[in-house]
Amino acid sequence: xxxxxxxxxxxxxxxxxxxxxxxxxxxxQQDIDVNxxxxxxxxxxxxxxxxxxxxxxxNYYISAFNKxxxxxxxxxxxxxxxxxxxxxxNTLQDVVHTGxxxxxxxxxxxxxxxxxxxxxxxxxxxxxxxxxKIGQYNGEQYMLPRDYNKIAVVYNTDLFDAAKVAxxxxxxxxxxxxxxxxxxxxxxxxxxxxxxxxxxAMMVWEPVYYAVGVGFGGEWxxxxxxALFENLEDGLTELQQLYQKGYAVNPITKTQNIFLFxxxxxxxxxxxxxxxxxSMPDLNFDFAAFPELPTATTGAGxxxxxxxxxxxxxxxxxxxxxxxxxxxxxxxFSQTGAAVPxxxxxxxxxxATWTEYPDPFLNHQAFVLxxxxxxxxxxxDYYDDAYSTDINNTLLNLLDNVIQLxxxxxxxxxxxxxxLITGKAAEINRIQEx
Amino acid sequence: xxxxKEKPSVVIRNWLKKNWVGYIFVCPAVxxxxxxxxxxxLASFVYSFFDYDMILPMQNFGLQNYIRAFTIxxxxxxxxxxxxxxxxxxxVPLDLVVSFALALLLNKSVKGIxxxxxxxxxxxxxxxxxxxxxxxxFFDIEYGLANSMLAALGLPxxxxxxxxxxxMVTLLFTSLFGMGGSMILWIAQLKSIPTxxxxxxxxxxxxxFRRLFQITIPLVTPMIFYKLVLGIIGALQAYSGxxxxxxxxPGPDESLMFWGLRIYYSAFGQDIPNMGYASAxxxxxxxxxxxLTVVIFKTNKWTFYGEDAQ
Numbered sequence: 001x002x003x004x005x006x007x008x009x010x011x012x013x014x015x016x017x018x019x020x021x022x023x024x025x026x027x028x029q030q031d032i033d034v035n036x037x038x039x040x041x042x043x044x045x046x047x048x049x050x051x052x053x054x055x056x057x058x059n060y061y062i063s064a065f066n067k068x069x070x071x072x073x074x075x076x077x078x079x080x081x082x083x084x085x086x087x088x089x090n091t092l093q094d095v096v097h098t099g100x101x102x103x104x105x106x107x108x109x110x111x112x113x114x115x116x117x118x119x120x121x122x123x124x125x126x127x128x129x130x131x132x133k134i135g136q137y138n139g140e141q142y143m144l145p146r147d148y149n150k151i152a153v154v155y156n157t158d159l160f161d162a163a164k165v166a167x168x169x170x171x172x173x174x175x176x177x178x179x180x181x182x183x184x185x186x187x188x189x190x191x192x193x194x195x196x197x198x199x200x201a202m203m204v205w206e207p208v209y210y211a212v213g214v215g216f217g218g219e220w221x222x223x224x225x226x227a228l229f230e231n232l233e234d235g236l237t238e239l240q241q242l243y244q245k246g247y248a249v250n251p252i253t254k255t256q257n258i259f260l261f262x263x264x265x266x267x268x269x270x271x272x273x274x275x276x277x278x279s280m281p282d283l284n285f286d287f288a289a290f291p292e293l294p295t296a297t298t299g300a301g302x303x304x305x306x307x308x309x310x311x312x313x314x315x316x317x318x319x320x321x322x323x324x325x326x327x328x329x330x331x332x333f334s335q336t337g338a339a340v341p342x343x344x345x346x347x348x349x350x351x352a353t354w355t356e357y358p359d360p361f362l363n364h365q366a367f368v369l370x371x372x373x374x375x376x377x378x379x380x381d382y383y384d385d386a387y388s389t390d391i392n393n394t395l396l397n398l399l400d401n402v403i404q405l406x407x408x409x410x411x412x413x414x415x416x417x418x419x420l421i422t423g424k425a426a427e428i429n430r431i432q433e434x
Numbered sequence: 435x436x437x438x439k440e441k442p443s444v445v446i447r448n449w450l451k452k453n454w455v456g457y458i459f460v461c462p463a464v465x466x467x468x469x470x471x472x473x474x475x476l477a478s479f480v481y482s483f484f485d486y487d488m489i490l491p492m493q494n495f496g497l498q499n500y501i502r503a504f505t506i507x508x509x510x511x512x513x514x515x516x517x518x519x520x521x522x523x524x525x526v527p528l529d530l531v532v533s534f535a536l537a538l539l540l541n542k543s544v545k546g547i548x549x550x551x552x553x554x555x556x557x558x559x560x561x562x563x564x565x566x567x568x569x570x571x572f573f574d575i576e577y578g579l580a581n582s583m584l585a586a587l588g589l590p591x592x593x594x595x596x597x598x599x600x601x602m603v604t605l606l607f608t609s610l611f612g613m614g615g616s617m618i619l620w621i622a623q624l625k626s627i628p629t630x631x632x633x634x635x636x637x638x639x640x641x642x643f644r645r646l647f648q649i650t651i652p653l654v655t656p657m658i659f660y661k662l663v664l665g666i667i668g669a670l671q672a673y674s675g676x677x678x679x680x681x682x683x684p685g686p687d688e689s690l691m692f693w694g695l696r697i698y699y700s701a702f703g704q705d706i707p708n709m710g711y712a713s714a715x716x717x718x719x720x721x722x723x724x725x726l727t728v729v730i731f732k733t734n735k736w737t738f739y740g741e742d743a744q
Contacts, residue, residue, distance in 0.1 A: 084706055088488035103706045107489040195576070252686065253575055253596035263577070386487065386711075388704040390510060393684055393691075400686060433506050 033315045034120035034322070041071040042316035047079045047086070047093030049303075053275065054078070054097065057336050064332040065323045072316050083109065087308070094311040095320055098143055099303040103385040105137040111307040112140040116318045122325070127342045130374045131302040137381075143306040144325050147339035148347050149270040150300035150374060151207045152366040153177075153288045154277055159196060159265040163187025168266075170289040170369055174215070174238070177291035181247035184265045199266040200259050201248040203239045204399050207299025208268055210377040212239060215293025225383035225432060229425035233417055236402045243403045252400050270301075271339045271367045278358035287366035290373075297375035302342060340367050384432045391428050398424040482713035487706050499714035510688070511696070511715075518693040520602060522669035525609055529665055530658065533613040537620030538650075551621070555614035566678025569608045570595075573679075595680060598689035605676055605690060616661065623657040624650070655737040663730055670723050673698065693719055 046062070048054040058076045065074070077093055079086060083100075086092040087109045096110075104110055113135075116122075124132050124141075128148050135143030153168065160167055165183045172180075184198035202208045213220060216235035219228050242248035249258055259267035260280050268290070269277075277285050290298045305324060307317045323329045330341040337357025346352045347368050355364040383391055398421065401407060407414040414420035440448075450457070482499055484492035503511045540551050557565065572579050573594035581591045594604045627650065635645050651658075673694035676685065682703070684691035693715065701712035 082702065082705060082707070084487065084489055085702065088707075100705050107487065107706070109489060249576065250596070252683075256571070256574065256577070258576070385704065385706045386708045388706070389699040390507075393688065393699075396683075397687065427509070430506055430509075 030312075030314055032115055032119055034116055034318060036069070036315055036319050038069055039071060040069060040316065040319075042313045043073045043075070044095065044311070044313055044316050044320065045075045045077055045093035046320070047077050047083075047096045049097055050078045050080050053272075053336075053338060057333065057338055060332045060336050061320075061324055061329060064328055065320055068323065068328075069316075069319060072319065074320065087310070090310070092308045092310070094308050094313065094317045096306050096308055097303060098306050099301070100380065101135055101143045101306070102137045102381040104306075105140070105142040108309055110142040111309045111311065111314055111317075112142060113144060113307065113318070113321070114140045116314075116322075117141060120318075120322060122322070126344060127325075128344060128347070128371060128374070130300060130371070130376050131304075131342045134302055134376055135304055135306075143304040144321055145302040145304040145342040146324060146330075146333060147271070147302050147304075148300070148342045148368065149272065149302055149339060150298050150367060151202075151211070151268055151270055151290045153266050153290060154259070154269055154274070154285050155266045155288065156259065156262065156264075157284045157286055159188065159193065159262070160184070162191045162193060163265065164191075167286065168288040168291075170363070170366055172288065172291050174291045174293050178238075178242070178247075180266075181242065182245070185245075185247055188265065195263065197249045197258065197264040198247040199242065199249075200251075200254070200257070200264040200268070201239070201242050202251060202268045203242065203248065203403060204251045204396055205268070205299075206377055207270070207301060209236075209239065209395075209399060210379070211290075211297045211299035211375050212236075212293065214375060215295050215297040217295060220377075221379040221382045223382055227383075227425040227428040229421045232421055236399075236421070237417070239399070240402050240405070244405065250403065252396070252403075274358065275338065285362075287363045289366045289369045292370075292373070296370075296373045298370065298373040300374040300376050304342070383428075387431045390431045394424055394428050394431065478709075478713040478716060481709050482717050484710050486710040486713075488709050489706070492710070499711045500718070502711060503715060503718065510691070513688050514691050514693045514696045517602070517689065517691055518670060518672070521605070521672060521692065522666060524602075524606055525669050525672070526662065526665040528606060529609070529613060529616055530661055532610060533616035534620050534654075536613060537617045537624060538646075540617065541621055541624045551617075554617055557611040558614040562674060563678055565608075565611070566675065570679045570681075573604060595690075596686060598685070598687035601685045601689040605679070608675065608679070619657060619661070620654070623654045627653045652738050656739060659730075659734060659737045663727060666726055666730070667723050670719065670726075 046058055048058045055076055055078065062074045062076070066072070074095075079093070079097075083092060083096060083098060083104055084107075087104075092109070098104070098110075101110070105112075117124075127145060131145035131148055132141070135141055135145055155168060157167065163184050164187050165180060168177070168180055181198035188194075188196050188198070210220060213232045213235040216231075216238060218232035218235050219230045220232070222228050243250060249264060257267075257276065258264045260276055260283065262283070267273075277283055305321045307314055307321065311317050324333070325343075327343065327346070330343040330346050331353065333339075334341050334346055334353040337354050340347045340354060341352075346354070349355075350365060380388065401412075401414075401420055401424075402417065406412055407417060407420045414423050481492065483495055483497065485494045485498070486492045536554060540547060540554065560568075573592075575581055575591060575594060575596050578594075580594065584591060592604075593600045595601050631649050631653075632645055635649060640648065671694050673692035676690040676692065677695060677698070680690060684695060697712050697715045697719070700708045700715060
C-alpha cells in the first residue's frame with residue numbers, strides 16, 4: 001500500500017511540475033524602462049514564422065543585438081500554429097513576428113508599443129507611413145514593420161530574348177503590360193515555346209486582385225465590413241482576359257511555381273520571393289515595377305514585430321524591437337537580402353546592402369519606386385475576423401468563376417458577370433450576419 | 435454460512451493489493467484517454483454552446499452555433515454535407531468491393547504471389563504527405579504525368595482536381611491506392627475459411643461463382659461488417675487526403691469541402707479561431723457517426739459468426 005501511495009504522490013508531483021513549467025509566461029507588471037543598461041540580464045523568446053529563412057533572419061538580428069546587450073539571451077522558436085492558439089495555450093513568445101495586427105490587438109494579445117515609443121522618442125517618420133499604419137489599431141501602435149513589400153514583376157530575360165520582346169520599363173502601364181503579354185505569347189509560340197505562358201499573374205493573391213479591382217475604379221468592402229463589390233467589372237474582366245487569351249496560367253489550378261521552371265516569362269511577386277528566383281541556377285531574370293493602373297494602385301504590405309501582452313520582460317522585448325528598427329538592426333536585416341527594409345533611407349538607397357542580393361546589377365529599385373501608388377488592402381480589418389476563412393473562400397470562388405467564365409451558361413448560377421459579383425457580395429454579407 | 439461483512443476500506447485495500455500491477459500497466463492508457471480524449475471532448479462540448487475564440491472568455495451561452503449551421507451558414511454547411519455523404523456512399527463500397535476482389539486474386543497459391551502482395555501493399559507505407567504531393571503533381575493539368583499519358587494515348591486531357599465535376603472522382607481514384615491495408619485484412623479472413631468446404635462444394639459440382647456467393651462471402655461477413663463500420667466512420671471524418679493534395683484549399687466550387695475540413699477551417703484556418711462553431715460542427719458530426727453506427731449494429735442480422743456463436 002505504501003508503494004502505491006508513493007507512486008501516486010510521485011505522479012501528482014510530476015503533474016504539478018509539468019503544469020508549473022507550462023505557466024512560466026504569465027503576465028507581469030513591469031514599469032516601462034526604455035534605457036536598459038547594456039549589462040541588463042534577461043531571457044526572452046522570439047517567435048518567427050515557420051520558415052527556415054526566418055530563423056536565419058532572426059539569427060542575424062540576435063547576433064547584432066547581442067553586441068549591444070550581450071546578457072539578454074534570446075531563444076528563437078518557429079511558430080508552427082497560429083498566434084491566437086499559442087496565446088491561448090500560454091506558449092506565445094515574448095517577441096512575435098506577425099503580419100496581422102487588428103484582430104489580435106483587439107483581443108489584447110499584443111502589448112501597445114505606443115508608451116514605449118513615446119518614452120524612447122521613436123521617430124516613425126524614418127519609415128514608410130503606409131507600413132507604420134499597418135501596425136496600428138485604435139490609434140495605438142501594436143506592431144512595427146520590419147519590411148516594405150510591394151508587388152513587382154520579375155521577368156525571364158532568356159524567354160524575352162527568345163520571343164524578341166523588349167524588356168519592360170518601370171514606367172509601363174497596364175495596357176502596355178497586356179500588350180507585352182500578347183507579344184510574348186506570339187513570340188514564344190513562334191520560337192517553339194508552346195507550353196510557356198506569358199505571365200504567372202497571381203490573380204488570386206490579395207495584393208493583386210484587390211489592387212487591380214481598386215485600380216480600375218472598384219471598391220470591395222465598406223469600413224463596417226459590408227461587401228460592396230462596386231464597379232469591379234472592369235478590373236475583374238482585365239484579370240479574366242489574361243487567362244482567357246492564354247497569357248496567364250490559371251492561378252487556382254496550377255500546382256507549382258511555373259516561372260521558376262521556365263514555364264512563364266513573367267511573374268508578379270514581392271521581394272521575399274526573390275530568394276526563390278535566386279535559388280534556380282539556370283534562371284536569368286530581372287525586375288520591373290508593377291504596371292501603372294488607371295488609378296495608380298500597387299498592392300503593398302509588410303510584416304513586423306509585436307510584444308506578447310503576457311511577456312514577463314516587456315522592457316527587454318522592447319529593447320530588441322527597438323534595435324531591430326534601428327539603423328543597425330535594419331542593416332542586419334538588409335544583409336539577409338530577404339526583403340526591403342522598412343526604413344526609407346535604406347530602402348531607397350540604390351547602394352544599400354539589400355540591393356546586392358542576389359546580384360547588384362539587377363533593377364532592385366522596382367521594389368521601391370512609386371510609393372505614392374502603395375495600396376495596402378485594409379479589408380481584413382473591416383470584416384468579421386471570425387469568418388475570414390469563409391469570406392476568403394467566397395472571394396476565391398468569385399475569382400475562379402470570373403476567370404473561367406462560369407456564368408451565363410445553362411448550368412451556371414448567374415447569368416451575367418454583374419449578377420455573379422453581386423451574388424457573391426450578398427453571400428459574404430450573409431456569412432457575417434451571424 | 436454467514437460471511438463477516440468487511441469494511442469498504444478493507445475491501446478496496448485488498449482489491450488494490452491483489453491487482454495493483456495491472457492498474458499500473460493500464461494507467462498510461464487510461465490517463466492518456468482521460469487527458470487527451472475525454473477532457474478535450476467535454477471541453478469542446480461546452481465550447482459548442484458559446485461564442486469562443488480561445489482568447490476572450492466564452493460568452494453568449496446558447497444554441498447559436500448549432501442554429502447557425504442550419505440557417506445563415508446553410509449554403510456552405512449543406513455543401514459540406516453533400517460532399518461528405520457523396521464521398522462516404524462511394525468510397526466505402528468501392529473500398530469493400532475492390533479490396534475484396536484484389537484479395538481474392540492475391541489469395542491464390544501461385545508462384546511469386548507474395549511479390550504482388552508486397553507491391554499492392556507498398557503505397558500504404560508511403561507517408562500521406564508524400565503521396566499527397568505525388569498525386570498533386572501527377573494530376574497537374576498543365577505539366578502532370580496523367581495528362582501526358584492521356585495525350586500519348588490520343589485521349590483528351592483531363593481536368594482532375596481543377597473542375598468541380600471531376601475533383602471527387604479523381605480523389606476517389608487516388609484512394610484506390612490505399613487499399614493494400616484492406617487487402618491484407620481480407621486475405622487473413624479468407625485464409626481462415628476451411629478448405630474442406632470448397633473441396634466438398636467442388637465435388638458437388640459448384641461453380642466458382644456459386645462457391646464465392648455460397649461459401650466465401652457468407653464466411654467473410656464479420657470482416658464486411660467490421661470494414662463497413664470503420665469505413666463509414668473514416669469516410670465521414672475524411673478530409674486529409676484532399677487537404678494535402680489541394681494545399682488546404684476546398685477545391686473548385688468547394689467541391690471537396692468535407693465536413694472535417696470545415697471544422698478545421700473554423701478552428702484553425704484563420705487568424706482568430708471560431709472554436710464555438712467548430713466544436714458545434716464536430717459534435718454534430720459525432721452525433722451522425724454515432725447514429726449511423728447504431729443503425730448498422732441494430733440492422734446487423736446478416737453477419738455469420740459461426741454455428742455456435744450466440
